[in-house]
Amino acid sequence: MIGLPHFLIVSALLFTIGVFIIATRRHGIMMLMGVEFVLNAANLNLIAFSRYGEAGTRGQVFAIFVIILAAAEAAIALAIILSIYSHSARINLDELQSMKE
Amino acid sequence: MFDFMFLVFSAACIGTALFVAFTPNVVHAAVSMAGTFFSLACLYLLLGADFLAITQVAIYVGAILVLMLFGIMYTHNIARISGEQVMMQIGGGLILAGVTLFVLAAAVLSTEWPVQEIGPPAPTVDRLGVQILTDYLLPFEVASILLLVALVGAVVIAHTSIPRREGEKS
Numbered sequence: 001m002i003g004l005p006h007f008l009i010v011s012a013l014l015f016t017i018g019v020f021i022i023a024t025r026r027h028g029i030m031m032l033m034g035v036e037f038v039l040n041a042a043n044l045n046l047i048a049f050s051r052y053g054e055a056g057t058r059g060q061v062f063a064i065f066v067i068i069l070a071a072a073e074a075a076i077a078l079a080i081i082l083s084i085y086s087h088s089a090r091i092n093l094d095e096l097q098s099m100k101e
Numbered sequence: 102m103f104d105f106m107f108l109v110f111s112a113a114c115i116g117t118a119l120f121v122a123f124t125p126n127v128v129h130a131a132v133s134m135a136g137t138f139f140s141l142a143c144l145y146l147l148l149g150a151d152f153l154a155i156t157q158v159a160i161y162v163g164a165i166l167v168l169m170l171f172g173i174m175y176t177h178n179i180a181r182i183s184g185e186q187v188m189m190q191i192g193g194g195l196i197l198a199g200v201t202l203f204v205l206a207a208a209v210l211s212t213e214w215p216v217q218e219i220g221p222p223a224p225t226v227d228r229l230g231v232q233i234l235t236d237y238l239l240p241f242e243v244a245s246i247l248l249l250v251a252l253v254g255a256v257v258i259a260h261t262s263i264p265r266r267e268g269e270k271s
Binding site for chain 1: 103104107111114115118119121122127130131134137138141144145148149150152153156157160161164165168169171172173175176190191193194195197198201202205206209210214215216217219222225228229232233236237240244247248251252254255256258259261
């Protein structure tokens with residue numbers, strides 16, 4: 001019988017993969033993808049608790065706000081990455097040591 | 102049937118996410134991420150969150166992923182698309198991921214979750230709408246202002262950065 005812990009384990013796996021991507025990838029857009037995975041893992045947790053816990057639909061309202069923030073974050077981060085790229089023609093974050101110059 | 106669907110969609114979710122983590126090609130990673138988001142939407146449907154499943158597909162697959170593909174295509178020389186995005190610190194990343202997974206899994210498995218009878222899922226759209234416009238009206242308005250600020254900010258940051266063709270006036 002599938003219940004709340006199974007969804008939480010899937011969410012923990014997704015979170016772990018997101019952390020792994022953030023830690024190992026050096027490509028700016030790939031790191032953004034890792035952040036999206038982390039946020040999606042949190043969303044899965046919120047929705048699972050809203051189904052199995054006592055939160056009712058409040059968990060889903062929180063998930064909606066998380067999605068809104070993720071959209072805003074992706075737009076801003078991609079704009080910054082494009083700006084850095086046009087400035088220095090680099091996308092590998094290890095080669096970007098300084099914010100100015 | 103529920104259990105079978107759960108296993109299928111969570112395996113698809115974790116599998117595509119692992120592919121994203123290990124493929125050297127950024128475009129393949131972005132397309133595979135669409136699979137992760139689709140299977141997550143199906144998991145949301147299994148949890149009775151119909152509105153959020155549709156929102157997940159519309160916003161993540163329809164907006165964020167397309168935005169990322171545009172970003173990849175602006176910043177990449179297609180000829181050397183897999184040359185430079187090497188993975189680094191794999192050992193450290195594996196240790197970090199292992200510790201994270203261990204802590205999270207231990208927390209989940211060692212907790213006594215209350216078992217309660219859950220009824221069949223009911224449509225959530227009307228309840229969500231009422232809650233957003235009553236209990237969560239202030240966060241909703243703040244979120245709309247945040248989206249406006251993010252939109253204007255992204256345009257301001259990025260509008261000078263897209264390379265223009267020769268001879269084109271600004």
